[in-house]
Structure formats: structure tokens, C-alpha cells
Amino acid sequence: MNGSYFQLIVINNIPFMNYFSEDQYKKNEFYEQTVQFINFLFQTEKENSPYTIQLVLPPIYVEMLDNPTLRKEITEFLEKYHCNMELLSYWRQKEQNLLKVLKSLIQENRIELLASPASFSHLSNVSTSTGVHLQIEMGLSIIDDYLDYRPKGFWFPEGYFSPGLDLYLQKEKLTYSFLNSKTIYHSDPLPSDIGIAVESPHHVVFFPVEERLYQIFQETSAKKQVWDKALMEVLESYNHYTNESILSLPIDLGSYVKMREELNKSIRYLCDEGYMVHISPKTYINQFSQGMDHVHLCSSFLDRQRENDMKNKSSQYASLAFLERELHQWRQVTLANEVHRVQKQMEKEWFLLSSLLYQDNWTDKEVSTYLEAADQLSALMKGPIDKEWISLREKVHPILNTTIQINNQKVREIIPTNKKKVLILSWEYPPNIVGGLGTHVVGLTNSLIKNGYEVHLITAQDMKKDAEDVIEKEHLFVYRVKPIYSIEQNFIHWIGGLNLAMWDKAIEIGKKSTFDLVQAHDWLVGAAAISLKDQLNIPLIATIHATEHGRNGGIYTEMQKFIHEKERQLIQSADSLIVCSEYMQNEVMTIFEVEQSKINIIPNGIESLQMEKASIAPLEAFHLDTNKKIIFAMGRMVKEKGFGTLLEAARRLHKIRSDLYFVIAGVGPMYDEYQKFIERNGLSECVRLIGYLQGEQKNAFYAHANIVVIPSSYEPFGIVALESLIFAIPTIVSHTGGLKGIIKNKETGLFMEPNNAESLVENIEYLLGNPTVGKEIGKNGQKLVSQLFSWNRIGEETKRVFDELLVNTKVKESISN
Known part of the structure; x- marks a missing residue:
């Protein structure tokens, strides 16, 4: 094949929380979009499409479709506001049971349903492992309960992704997902080509989604000639000689219903002319998994307006995060049987509040309702249980009845301490010593321990031995990891694989131990450190031992350009920098245009020997x-x-x-x-x-x-x-x-x-x-x-810099909240 593959993704981003609103206008909006979904199923059943549609459907909405009261209200809305007798007849013919229709279409392979967070909110903003697990497993359980189906693919609403989330997908045996193409094209190492799927550290395949096509289909005045031109531009930009390019075409369900006939004409033309051919995710993975690029994915490239909107409503999101952390804490202890009902309702309040906040038309009063209920439940968790109040609250939202259990697996036995914990990433550490960096890290870890820190160090394994985790001494945990590409001859690829393995290990131990900050030693561990800063929500401090510009008196080759850019990324992402001399401070300030206030000078140390x-x-x-x-x-x-x-x-x-x-x-x-x-x-x-x-x-x-x-x-x-x-x-x-x-x-x-x-x-x-x-x-x-x-003096200086960074971080957080 000289063209590309393609797959169509229809997204039913229905504001299902409107159904619980006292505002009739909001309810009618919900009813109208449910009618669009009926129309979508009607057209899909009626037309024998040559390709399978990937369908995105909020899991909570799936459960709501089984509600007899909702079915009755939809019937009344159709009879009162819609003159489409064919659609009303179809609704009645199907006994008002859309789940039965959907289940049939899935069994016939005409629709492939994608999993998603239960509340259809952003997983990248979930702050605990319990919260992520609840969202994913509840969503899967609902689909399993009501459709007798277990999806293999996962959809991140609005493309919100952060490194580490693929681990949760892999644990639920989800094999593929979709991300904005910009996110994939900025992975590390860079993909070998554009328009191709890549595999994450936890063996989840990610397909690139062309955001600009989605925006075109969103426009109410979108014309066939406009999207035809855009489709051709994307297809022509792909390298067809690799035979691996795939066009993931996303479209909202409402837009798809309106333009389905014209869009299908475009798809048929492009297929007939050999520009593209349909392929299922499963078939694509089976065909190309052996040679697929293994990459470390960065956080999503997001819509600036949406980010600003979230910042403007930060207090509500902060309340949501507080409720989630409380849930996380209760999940860590053994509860009496009667308290489980209270916990279940608290989880429901969190799910529904999450759903509400990620819609655009909520009010402070609606938010307060859920927060007040959560406060009441929190009190019941600790004291006498008001069963009458709980019964009334359960009836307000007769959904989320699926029960899931979270099994907290032990990563390793770490005895809790009150010490501050630092996560250090260094590619050198004994027995792997190449230059002075490894010697520096040995002295630093010892001095930090003496100055009251607990140190967790991730480094490359001894290449003559297997990877291992050891407690080298009290308060020093060393994790030696095997690079993903351990036999790779290309040093850049080897380093990319090392960063993947380091990040993987950090996420694993991060489930058992909470770190106060992460420290990176030079660009060689920068990719993992930058991702962990976001994933673990902790400040990043980078120690710059040398620069590529300084070593070579300038940047001349492609390799030097690559390293120079990696140094720039680490330096810009770090909240604070450490250098070993005034000379290095001037070098970093000049080459990377860094403010002096961001740089701390702490010299290297030496153990006293006689x-x-x-x-x-x-x-x-x-x-x-x-x-x-x-x-x-x-x-x-x-x-x-x-x-x-x-x-x-x-x-x-x-x-x-x-x-x-x-x-x-x-x-x-x-x-x-x-x-x-x-x-x-x-x-x-x-x-x-x-x-x-x-x-x-x-x-x-x-x-x-x-x-x-x-x-x-x-x-x-x-x-x-x-x-x-x-x-x-x-x-x-x-x-x-x-x-x-x-x-x-x-x-x-x-x-x-x-x-x-x-x-x-x-x-x-x-x-x-x-x-x-x-x-x-x-x-x-x-x-x-x-x-x-002396390392004692240098340890004190480093502790001062660490403590100052932690204080500044807390001040910024309090101001932003």
C-alpha cells in the first residue's frame, strides 16, 4: 500500500450532568444530545458502513441509559419537540433500550467502544493513584456491567495526558489509546517519522490524532471542500514509503450526525483513489508492533483557553483535589462493614463533582451541593452513621452502583520516616564511574543523609549484573535499572532507554513513598526528571556539571545540537539550578540566558584522607x-x-x-x-x-x-x-x-x-x-x-538550597490557590 491507514473516532461529549440540574434549559440540552445519539445509532444500523467506528461514550452516561425514568422523559421530549416520526418510531421499536442496540453493534464489529474515565474528566489532574484507579476501573466496570464488553482502547478526554498514566492502562490490559499528534511528535526519543503510532514504556500503543481536523469539523459552517483539502494536506505530509502512517480522524457525534453523508463521500473517494484504507487498532498493532518506536511521552499539548479557564476556577478544583486525597487516605485503612456504604457515597460525590467541573456551564451553587455532602460524609466516616440521611443522598443520583476494589500492591518495604525525601537521578554511580559526576553523587548522597534527608537514587545497573534495588545504608535507597534499549549501540538511543527505565522505576516507588523534590544530574537524565516533576507534582532541581557548548567551544555538529537542546530543556524546566563554580554560573547564564537568581554555586567536595x-x-x-x-x-x-x-x-x-x-x-x-x-x-x-x-x-x-x-x-x-x-x-x-x-x-x-x-x-x-x-x-x-x-560543609549548603526551594514552592502554591 502506498497510501495511509485511517480510523474514524466519534466522540459523544454529552453534558450528562445537565440531567441532574434544576435548570430546564440545561435538561433540554441533555435531552437534545441524547436524541442525536439515538439518531447516530439509527443511521449506523441502517447503513452498512465499510469501516468500524471507534466510539467514545462517557461511562456514567452508559449507566444512565438504563434508567427507566430517563427513558420515559426522552420519549416525552421526542413527542413534544421532534417531528421526526421515523426517529420516534425507531426509539419505540427498540423498546427505548439504546444499550441493547449498542451492544448489538459492538458484537457485529460495526462499533468499537473505547474506555474512558468514569466521570469523563481529565486524568492528568487527578492527584493520587487511588483517584486514577477509581476513574479507570469504574469506567471499565460500568461498560462491562451494562454492555458485557471489555474495551481494549482508552480515550483521554480532550487529550489530557501526563507521563505515567499508561501504567494504569497497562494494568487494566488496555492496549492502545490516542493523543494529540503534537504530544507524540515531542516524545523522547523522537519518533522516526510523523503519522505513525508509538509504544509507551508500559507497552501501550498511542495513535496520533490530528487536532486541526477536529477543529475543522467542530465549525458549524464546515464545508466539504474545506475538510477535503485539510484531509489531503495531512495525508500528503505522511511518509507513505514506511507503510505505517495512520490517520486518526476525530469528530464530535453531533457534527458527525449532521455531515455523515458528505463525510462518507470524502472517505470513499480517498479509499477508492488509494490515499488511505481502513484498519482497526488491533490489526495495526499486530502488523507493526515488532518495529514500533518505543518512546517516553511528554505531557499533552493543551488548549490555552482551557488551561486559563481552569486557573480562573482554581479554588473549586482545589476542593476537588482535597476530597480526592481524603478518599485516598481512607482507602489505605481497613474500614468496618457499615462504613463502606459511607465511603461508597463519598466516592460518588467525588465522581459527580469531577464530571460537573469539567463541563462548562456549572454554577457555584451546584458545586457547593457536592462539597457540603462530602463534608457530611467525612464526618460520618469518623462518627455515628446517619442512615436516613445517606438513604436520601443515594436517591438523588441513582447511578454509580458498580462496586470496585483497589488492591494496593507493595512496591517494596520502606519504613516511614519524618525525614524529607529527595529523588536523585544520575546515570553514574558506583560501580559505574566514568568521570567526576559519579564521585560527586556519592559524596552528595552521604552528606544529605547526615543533614536529615532520606535519599532515593535511581541509576544505571552494573552492566555485568542484573538490575537490583538495595538499601545501601540507613536512609539511602539505590535502584539500579536496565535501560530499555540496553544493547543499543547508538548512545542517544541508549540514554533515551535509560530515561524510560528510570521514569518507570520512579513511578513504581512513588506509589509507596512521597518525594519532596527530584534532582537531576546533567542532561543525561533530563527527560525522566522533567516528566517526574509533572507526574509527581514536585519541584525539580538540576545540577549542571558541564555544558556541551563549553566542552567544544561552541555547537557545531548535529549531535552537539541535540545535547545542547536537551540541556536547555532541563535548565528551563528546573525550578532551581546548582553549579560547581562561578565560572559555570557565568557559562550557564550566558549560553542559556538564565537569571542569576535561579543559580546556586555549591562546589564539589572531597572526603578527608590521610x-x-x-x-x-x-x-x-x-x-x-x-x-x-x-x-x-x-x-x-x-x-x-x-x-x-x-x-x-x-x-x-x-x-x-x-x-x-x-x-x-x-x-x-x-x-x-x-x-x-x-x-x-x-x-x-x-x-x-x-x-x-x-x-x-x-x-x-x-x-x-x-x-x-x-x-x-x-x-x-x-x-x-x-x-x-x-x-x-x-x-x-x-x-x-x-x-x-x-x-x-x-x-x-x-x-x-x-x-x-x-x-x-x-x-x-x-x-x-x-x-x-x-x-x-x-x-x-x-x-x-x-x-x-569538605562534604559536611557542602551538604549543609545543599540542604539550604533544597529547603529554600521547598519553601518557595509552598508559597507559590498558596498564592495560586
Whole structure:
């Protein structure tokens, strides 16, 4: 097939809460739209359509259609206000039983009913897991009870979606859903093409819905030539060579009834000409699931007017959220049998209030009715039960009679504490250490625990072992996850898969533990962190260790552009930022146009170690010539670390001295190139690349080296400098970045010019020729680090930033409410 697939979605967005209104105009509006639904079923039965219609129907409305009183009122409305005798005859012929008609059409595969929240409100605004589960399971239970049918697809009203909701769909065995195409096209990683379905972390398939087509069909003056043109524009924008593009065509039921005949002409023409062909979601998934893109979905791109409307009525929504949280709390305890009836009615008040608020024509009086009833029920939950009052309240709305149970599964046993809880995301953490980031996170977690925080850290698994969850020490929980694309060679895809797995684990543990804030370490975990900020409704603080612009002196390649944009997204989404030096603060402010007030400077730290406790034994395995002086360097084997400059200095010194041994520790992409330089220049006798060092080996080299060199061309902070200074070893650093804030030349260390081998040679010869001065410089450096860069001090600073962010967040929430 060279065209696209298509599926039609008819949405019956009926204001069913109008039926309970005292306003007769609202009731008549409800009756009128029910008549439209009768007409829809009548036309669907009468015409033998070549495609299955995906139908969206509020579950509560399904239950209402079984009400004999409502059926009688619809009959009276048809007789009084409608002159369509054919429709009235059909209504009577079907014994006023639309559920029977709907059930028959579903069995004949002419209609496929989609599940939706029971109250047909926005799940993305539900604040507890209990609330989400109630909405989904109640909706499914109603459909099952009244239609003997279990849907496989789910509809998010108005497209409101937030990351994590697919987990609830997957648990109810719902296999597919629909989202605004803009939402899907901004997923992470980006889809390989437009117009195709994607699979979420929990294996739910999401079909893109073209919002602009929906808007065209909404217009009362919509003409065939207008929507024909729009349909062709969308179809022509798809890549037909992939054979996977699918047009999900949404239309309100009222509009569909009016334009059904003309719309079907357009569909038949496009099918006859090969532009598209109908496919069911089940068939599409069976056909394309193997090669489908796996992505992390962002929050929905929403209508600005609707968002503003919700903000203007925030007090009512806040009351709804308060009632939901109370329900959530009662669901966590075992209740006496007689109290279950009270709880059931409280749930009903919440459902109906949810339904009311997400319609456009409610009044404060109507809202107050539900809130007052909820207050009364809350009192009954704790005290004597007024059975007469409950009986009267139950009769007001004779619906929502289905009973569901929520089984709270244990994620893991976490003993509750009064400590504040921080969720930290870091791709590096022992045993996975690539650079200084992992070392930083170890020191940070330990210092936060000492300063009263409970720390939950999610990181990548040890690639030689299975993923695992462990309690490393009291108040430190470490979760090691396996990236979704664990064998992916493309690093960007691997990182995308890691973010998916991190987010999945965070949602899992978030059901058992409530976090106060989430902290992200660099862009590598940014996608998960941004989503968790919204999903868990907690502030996000990002620690920026380095930038792609700074590493490369600009942005030049497509890869660099991608990383740069991910850094921008994290920085803009974060509520607060931490950087390690004034140099990094200026870099972030300049490159990303960030206000200084958003940035906190907290340097990296170092654990105090004593030189005499570092054994020389770990060095014996390297068979070094102990008669030579050791010049030691350590870091990732990347260009900006300046090891090329160090090797050139070694080449020059080797010509005039034979008593030096240059030892460079670390791994990275430049390792092979540096090794070739050593062999090509005959330096194997005086230069050794020794790869990654374990803790004891690293400390041994620092303790027994004569000089440490940090020749970086770009260094936001330089934790390696702290590690060498704590051992009182004279250290030569590049006059760049954060290193300038640590060293005072010839007092606590020595400066060399970046990328200048001759400058490095001069500094090395100075220290070798003045050993007494070198020792004094080393002691001064050790004193500086001990005073300014202890993790205890840095932990206190970090706690201050965290606490300040939490206070500011609460202030903003109180103002907005």
C-alpha cells in the first residue's frame, strides 16, 4: 500500500450532568444530545458502513441509559419537540433500550467502544493513584456491567495526558489509546517519522490524532471542500514509503450526525483513489508492533483557553483535589462493614463533582451541593452513621452502583520516616564511574543523609549484573535499572532507554513513598526528571556539571545540537539550578540566558584522607620503576581533558631527563589515539596509560606521586584537583574554568596555560628543581581543601538550597490557590 491507514473516532461529549440540574434549559440540552445519539445509532444500523467506528461514550452516561425514568422523559421530549416520526418510531421499536442496540453493534464489529474515565474528566489532574484507579476501573466496570464488553482502547478526554498514566492502562490490559499528534511528535526519543503510532514504556500503543481536523469539523459552517483539502494536506505530509502512517480522524457525534453523508463521500473517494484504507487498532498493532518506536511521552499539548479557564476556577478544583486525597487516605485503612456504604457515597460525590467541573456551564451553587455532602460524609466516616440521611443522598443520583476494589500492591518495604525525601537521578554511580559526576553523587548522597534527608537514587545497573534495588545504608535507597534499549549501540538511543527505565522505576516507588523534590544530574537524565516533576507534582532541581557548548567551544555538529537542546530543556524546566563554580554560573547564564537568581554555586567536595594511610601495595601490580619520580594525571580520555598536551610535554622532557615516569589513569574514546602517540614517539619506557583505577589504587597514586597534573582545556570545577590537594601533593592545573577558583598560583598550586606543552614543561621543571617549595605548596593546598571543600560543609549548603526551594514552592502554591 502506498497510501495511509485511517480510523474514524466519534466522540459523544454529552453534558450528562445537565440531567441532574434544576435548570430546564440545561435538561433540554441533555435531552437534545441524547436524541442525536439515538439518531447516530439509527443511521449506523441502517447503513452498512465499510469501516468500524471507534466510539467514545462517557461511562456514567452508559449507566444512565438504563434508567427507566430517563427513558420515559426522552420519549416525552421526542413527542413534544421532534417531528421526526421515523426517529420516534425507531426509539419505540427498540423498546427505548439504546444499550441493547449498542451492544448489538459492538458484537457485529460495526462499533468499537473505547474506555474512558468514569466521570469523563481529565486524568492528568487527578492527584493520587487511588483517584486514577477509581476513574479507570469504574469506567471499565460500568461498560462491562451494562454492555458485557471489555474495551481494549482508552480515550483521554480532550487529550489530557501526563507521563505515567499508561501504567494504569497497562494494568487494566488496555492496549492502545490516542493523543494529540503534537504530544507524540515531542516524545523522547523522537519518533522516526510523523503519522505513525508509538509504544509507551508500559507497552501501550498511542495513535496520533490530528487536532486541526477536529477543529475543522467542530465549525458549524464546515464545508466539504474545506475538510477535503485539510484531509489531503495531512495525508500528503505522511511518509507513505514506511507503510505505517495512520490517520486518526476525530469528530464530535453531533457534527458527525449532521455531515455523515458528505463525510462518507470524502472517505470513499480517498479509499477508492488509494490515499488511505481502513484498519482497526488491533490489526495495526499486530502488523507493526515488532518495529514500533518505543518512546517516553511528554505531557499533552493543551488548549490555552482551557488551561486559563481552569486557573480562573482554581479554588473549586482545589476542593476537588482535597476530597480526592481524603478518599485516598481512607482507602489505605481497613474500614468496618457499615462504613463502606459511607465511603461508597463519598466516592460518588467525588465522581459527580469531577464530571460537573469539567463541563462548562456549572454554577457555584451546584458545586457547593457536592462539597457540603462530602463534608457530611467525612464526618460520618469518623462518627455515628446517619442512615436516613445517606438513604436520601443515594436517591438523588441513582447511578454509580458498580462496586470496585483497589488492591494496593507493595512496591517494596520502606519504613516511614519524618525525614524529607529527595529523588536523585544520575546515570553514574558506583560501580559505574566514568568521570567526576559519579564521585560527586556519592559524596552528595552521604552528606544529605547526615543533614536529615532520606535519599532515593535511581541509576544505571552494573552492566555485568542484573538490575537490583538495595538499601545501601540507613536512609539511602539505590535502584539500579536496565535501560530499555540496553544493547543499543547508538548512545542517544541508549540514554533515551535509560530515561524510560528510570521514569518507570520512579513511578513504581512513588506509589509507596512521597518525594519532596527530584534532582537531576546533567542532561543525561533530563527527560525522566522533567516528566517526574509533572507526574509527581514536585519541584525539580538540576545540577549542571558541564555544558556541551563549553566542552567544544561552541555547537557545531548535529549531535552537539541535540545535547545542547536537551540541556536547555532541563535548565528551563528546573525550578532551581546548582553549579560547581562561578565560572559555570557565568557559562550557564550566558549560553542559556538564565537569571542569576535561579543559580546556586555549591562546589564539589572531597572526603578527608590521610596520606600516611594510603598503602603503596596497590601500585605493585603496575611494576613501576620506584627510582623514578611519578607525574600522575587522571580523568576521562576525551580531548578537553588535555592529555594530548601532557603527552607532548612528556615527549619533550624525555629528551632531557630519564628520571620521570608519567602515569595517566582513565578510560574514554581518545585512549587508543594516545596509546599510538606513545608508541610512535618511543615513550613506552616513561609513559603508561593504566586505564580505570579502583579507590585504593587511585589513593595510592595520589599519595605517592611527586606531582599531579590537570591539563584540561575545559574544566567546570576539577574534582581531581581536590583529590590531589587533599594528599598535599603539588598540583599543576590549567588556568581555565573552575580550576581558577581553587588554585592560587605558587601558593596552593601552579598554573599552566591551557593547550601549551611548553608552559607545562616549565612548571614541572620548577617543582622538580624546588622540592621544598613544592612541599609547602602541597600543604597549603591541603589546608585550603580541608577548610572549604569538605562534604559536611557542602551538604549543609545543599540542604539550604533544597529547603529554600521547598519553601518557595509552598508559597507559590498558596498564592495560586
